[in-house]
Amino acid sequence: MIEVTEIIMKQLIMPHIALTVYKGKAKVTAYIKSLKMDVTIDQLGILKLISLRPNISQQELASSIFKDKSNLSRIIETLEKKGLVKRHLDIKSNRAVKKITLTPKGKEYANKFSEIAGTIQEKLIAGISEKDLEIMKTALEKIRKNMDNLPGDIR
Numbered sequence: 001m002i003e004v005t006e007i008i009m010k011q012l013i014m015p016h017i018a019l020t021v022y023k024g025k026a027k028v029t030a031y032i033k034s035l036k037m038d039v040t041i042d043q044l045g046i047l048k049l050i051s052l053r054p055n056i057s058q059q060e061l062a063s064s065i066f067k068d069k070s071n072l073s074r075i076i077e078t079l080e081k082k083g084l085v086k087r088h089l090d091i092k093s094n095r096a097v098k099k100i101t102l103t104p105k106g107k108e109y110a111n112k113f114s115e116i117a118g119t120i121q122e123k124l125i126a127g128i129s130e131k132d133l134e135i136m137k138t139a140l141e142k143i144r145k146n147m148d149n150l151p152g153d154i155r
Contacts, residue, residue, distance in 0.1 A: 017143075028120060035116075037109065043079055044113040046072075050085065050102050051110035058087075058098040076100060084109055 028041050039047070049064060050056055056064075062072045079085040084106035089096045102110060125133060 013143075017140075024120075024124070028116070031116065031120070035112075037112065038082065039079075039084070039109060043075060043084075044109060044116070046075060046079070047084060047102065047106055047110040048113045048117075050100055051107060054101055055090070055099045057090075058100060061100065079106070 025041055032039065032041060032044065037044075046061070046065065049061065053060070058069065058072060058076065061076075062069050065072070067075070076085060076087065080087060082105075083103055086101050086103060087098050088101070090099045091097075
């Protein structure tokens with residue numbers, strides 16, 4: 001027989017995940033502001049992804065970060081105004097594809113993101129065993145995979 005606490009914990013897993021993500025995002029946002037970087041955590045993440053995939057198309061980028069094209073277009077426009085990215089058209093198969101590259105300043109920010117992420121991760125996982133981290137990683141991967149089976153436009 002399943003205990004009541006076990007049922008409650010299973011029902012409450014999504015709020016635990018959501019609260020952890022929201023709190024983490026708030027802490028990282030505050031840390032970024034303290035570094036006087038004029039970008040959001042989402043913008044930094046996009047810069048890092050572009051650094052890993054130079055000349056990525058806007059469509060591929062939108063799919064990778066689960067943003068719709070119009071939302072991503074606004075973010076890219078903001079990054080372009082800040083001198084962090086450049087967009088250019090790539091003509092392939094008689095189709096114009098918008099490709100995105102980092103400027104030198106954008107590369108600096110992407111590298112800074114790696115430093116920030118490393119520093120924060122060290123602090124977040126302090127006191128958590130390798131075994132517990134592996135269990136958590138496996139559970140989160142399974143949750144993401146289960147999300148693929150949800151109805152609607154949830155990826």
